Amino acid sequence: MPRLKPGRKTVVVISALFLGAFLFFLFSTDDVGKEGENAPPIPEQAIEKFNVTETEAGKTKWVLDAKSAQIVESQKKVYLDAPVIKFYEGGEYVSTLVSEKGRIDSNNYDIWGDGKCLLTTVKGERLDTHNLHYKSEIKRIVTEEKVKLERKDETIYGQGMEATPDLETIMIKKQRVVMHEKKK
Numbered sequence: 001m002p003r004l005k006p007g008r009k010t011v012v013v014i015s016a017l018f019l020g021a022f023l024f025f026l027f028s029t030d031d032v033g034k035e036g037e038n039a040p041p042i043p044e045q046a047i048e049k050f051n052v053t054e055t056e057a058g059k060t061k062w063v064l065d066a067k068s069a070q071i072v073e074s075q076k077k078v079y080l081d082a083p084v085i086k087f088y089e090g091g092e093y094v095s096t097l098v099s100e101k102g103r104i105d106s107n108n109y110d111i112w113g114d115g116k117c118l119l120t121t122v123k124g125e126r127l128d129t130h131n132l133h134y135k136s137e138i139k140r141i142v143t144e145e146k147v148k149l150e151r152k153d154e155t156i157y158g159q160g161m162e163a164t165p166d167l168e169t170i171m172i173k174k175q176r177v178v179m180h181e182k183k184k
Contacts, residue, residue: 043070043079050080054109054136059091061139062165064111066102078104085111085134087165094166095121097132097141109136117143125167126150134165141165147172154179 050069054061067082083102087095099113111134119127119141129147134140142162149156149172158172 041072041075041077044073045069045071047071050078052104060088062087062111062134064104076106078106080104083111083113085113089164089166093122095119097134097165099132110134111136119165119167121167123167124152127161127163127167129161139164152180153182 047069048067050066051064053063063086064080065084066080068080070079071077072079080102083097083099085097086093087097097113097117097119099117100115102114103112104110113132113134115130117127117129117132119132127147127149129143130145132141132143135142140162141164144160147156147158147161149158149167149170155178156172156175157178158175160173161171163170
């Protein structure tokens, strides 16, 4: 059998194979690192049937119940599954916020409702939106998402909102109002 002498073509082909293998391993290793960067944080504590209450001068401001909570102390965050928040003013119950997911910033006790959110008041008002943020310092609920507020006599649609938890004070941006006929 004749012996092949390594020529230029053979050297180029072998070099290309080594370069290809090197690039494959280089980029596949880099992807693993990127996935790790985007991975959710590892909680220090996991709690089932989570409950927390915030009070001021002995009066309840809000009570939060969640199916579960993942506490990430290094980020000062609590990640919630199916949170239900009951808001109080002057110690009196005024509304309930329910969302799919949520989180609490344990530095300032701001609360986010992530995903579909529904706020109902004791007066029978109903606010539907996504991704609400309760700013604890100013005691306001805000969102930049689309909102739908249903009241007895009207339905208000808009984009963006700021309101008190009882919806007594509310500002809806880019709004459209649909009046309901009164039933006789």
